[in-house]
Amino acid sequence: MASSLIPAGDFRTSYAVDTTIFPTVTSRNFAIAGVVLCALAPFALNDYWMSMLIAIGIYGIAALGLNVLLGFTGQISIGHAAFFLFGAFTSAYLSSKMGVPAFFAIPLSGLVTALVGLIFGLPAARLKGLYLAIATLAAQYILLDFFARAEWFSGGSVPASAEPFSIFGYTFTGDHQYFYVVLAYVVVSFLLVTNMMRTRDGRALIAVRDHYLSAEIMGINLTYYRTLSFGIAAFFAGIGGALYAHYQLVVSYEGFGIERSVLFLAMVIIGGLGSVMGTLMGTAFVVLLPEAMEWLSAALRGGVIDQTLGLKNNITFVREIAIGVIIIAFLVFEPDGLAHRWHQIKAYWKFYPFSH
Template identity: 40%
Template sequence: MRIGTAKETYAADEALFDTPVQWAWLAVMLLALVLFPFFAGPYWIYMACLVAINVASATGLNILTGYTGLVSLGQAAFMGVGAYTVAVMENRLGTPFLLNLPAAGLVAALVGLVVGIPSLRVKGLYLAIATIAASFILHFVFATWTSVTGGVSGIQIPPARLFGIELARPGELYWLIVPVTLLMVLGAANLFRTRIGRAFIAIRDRDISAEVLGIPLLRYKLLSFGLSSFYAGVAGGLWAYFFRVVTPESFPLVLSIFFLAAIIVGGMGTILGGILGAVFMTLVPEVLKLAVGLLGPWLPDAVAILSPVRTIVFGALIVGFLVFEPQGLAEMWRRSRRFFHLWPFKT
């Protein structure tokens, strides 16, 4: 017998979806994702694929930074490792994407384990600088290891194939990118119901106390780096199939800053925060771009005049979230849920 929100068992208390309403909303969301490509135009399908790729990578960074408390500015470089892994395997081995994507994640995870070694000795700003150094090293490898990466010219990638069918256009790749991202998000959500996920949270909150309690810091910190890099590698592989060309300039440092900003705006330490932050960071510039375009008939120089303003507005929105809602969009969502949960009795 349930009283209020109390649960009878630990498993029930830890369930991801524990009410019929939540299951109903999940079904509605999945139905909307299935129907979306049949009603949306090519542009919005393109944006949906890009959002899904960013959600996958931001979720990986949230595991490392939001849940484990280890700041990283190398997420874009790990995506690059995954993208180049897919490119090399497609072009030289001809292996299917069902093998290439996990391989991209595993190779990126191995690189992440190496990059994560300094995390036992340094943290905070110093660890961020160490990951920046790693991203510069990887960028140098991408640009100079010509026999493998193609140097500054990069590598062209053939379309992904499923049962002999080419997945070349966004409308076709949608059925690859979105399901993979959903599986990755679900895996991350379930991770923090396990011993490993709880160890990550303990390290974030009090690493010395966690070590006293028997949590081996180096093992779990490296595991967090490996998981985060695995997510980035798979996201990079999806990115490679989506854009069909990989160059050293595809994964600059500013892209790593983009993902860090996404989890800050969305809300660190929550799966929902990584999703909302990635969606926000990807779509807001596009919405502002569309708004500028709508002013074209009345203001001929709108693009030239308002393009810098679009960047300023975008930056101001991020700063506004940091100042007025430090816990991000996820907290705004939770607050709205609490309000409507009690409505109309809340005064």
Template identity: 60%
Template sequence: MTHVPNPRPTGDFRTSYAGDRTLFATRFETNAVIAGVLFVLVSPFLFSDYILSQFIIIGIYGIAALGLNVLTGMTGQISLGHGAFFGFGAFASAWFSSRGIPVLLSMPMAGVLTMAVGMVFGIPAARLKGLYLAIATLASQYILEDFFARADWFTGGTSGSLAETANLFGFQFDSDGRYLYLVLFWVIVSFVGVANLARTRDGRALVAVRDHYLSAEIMGINLTHYRILSFGLASFFAGLAGALYGHYLGFVSAEGFTIILSIEFLAIIIIGGLGSVSGSLLGAAFILLLPQAMETFANALATLVPAISQGTAYIKQMSVGAAIILFLVLEPEGLVHRWRLMRANWKLFPFSH
């Protein structure tokens, strides 16, 4: 009898409940995540402060986009006010720390306070959908922007607010290399938390609300409860990310949290992949690096056509809009879907199709 070696597993095939509960689909993904974390841990010894700052912003934006993915990707509720909640978290953490609360404690507290505010705005939005929901969340953006400009006691008004440096038992997170570790900690906690949420009863209920709310309601799922919960979770991660952002910059100003930022967060989850945990981080990296790549390209092209140098700023902004359109048309499921196709082709080679 000829011995036939065990074939490599293909497709989505699980033989036990333990396999269904695994955090990562394959051993390769597990090793890739571990390698990525180790790479970030040693990056302060390998790269300049500029590159480290890019890692920090990608991590912060990834956390904020993760919250929006819970709301839009998992629950199917759109939000045009995510940038305002990001800003509220930054101001809240700066306000808490100015009252003598340690910065490392102020950050999660700012997330909780932002969550409460988000749930308040989520109450009327929970009964809306489609265009009406978009308008309601747009209203929250402008309401909070006006609050930032007028609430001198909380935000410093038009003058802005100082954000203290984070420290742990005298260890100051006062450099890019040190602050990267703080951001990495919250990235791991946030992404593991949401990945596990997706496998719980509440996570499945959120997806059911997105896929078919009438069927979900017939099954006994409280639509209002879960829609408000999704707004709260999205606001928590936005507030936490905003707190990290504010203390990284050391100064918080209302001008940085406009509707443009909310649109960028939407672009991140569209490009990364709606409903995908890892897609939030991939989309954040894409949105942050694309304008810089376009600026480099425009500057190189300006040596041949000098007039292009005058429109570099417009090229950077247009590249984000063009990327959203191209992904919606050519790759609506985002970068994560493209990666899954590449992985499937590799596993099924030479019979991939």
């Protein structure tokens, strides 16, 4: 798809040029402009919008990990929320109980979560498809039960507290400042994964996804790459969780059940399997959809439709149903995800007015 956008006469004469991160100069400029624009956002937006952007960033990093697993390696995990929470608790524990500054605690908890992910990824070496799904479901329940029992680690019924993020004695407080921490991690994470996909390891993951038997015949160690993919997925989930912990300053395992794991799957599928950029779009969609529905239901409340139908408090049920319907409609009409639609929009303007 992307290759169709490269202008005629633009030939690649070396491998280095062929594997560049951004296929065209314009796409690179757009990416840089996007980051600059985000960096300026705190000057224009209020707390509410900053918290939305922070949520998209934090969940986007975690969803990126899941996309490496699901979209690039073709493995499934329905325990992603548990890894996210593990990262959050680890960072909270490191920062408040061990005195590790949040600056170091965040990457460290990514690594610790990656180790845990490797352990739970072991069944992936032997299992595929639905069987693997059930095995990862076990991870979700085992980890949540661990959090409930390990009071030294998670605080048990008392939420764990995390220290605020600070660097060189300067503490990042409030959404407007913390946003820059998240933005830095988003940029680094997305560049890392895009970069990984052009290395031998990245291509090996894709080979495992596309045809594992052929990949094995080509000399790719299936067990190694499948487990590695779990480790990478857990690493990013851990980073996302750690960022969440230092944003909220408290971590509770309330609300991190199976439904949150499914939400991560929704982000990846809606964004586009195997698309780095799509992950961010899918996350934005999943984070903003309930909010958009909330604005809509707030506008409806007390209006003509509300009064004629006598909705009152039931308006929230309508809101929840609408969210479900939109997701179903989305999957029916846009099965390849937002990334695919984005490419089509780009292609349309590229060939305008001769597109069909």
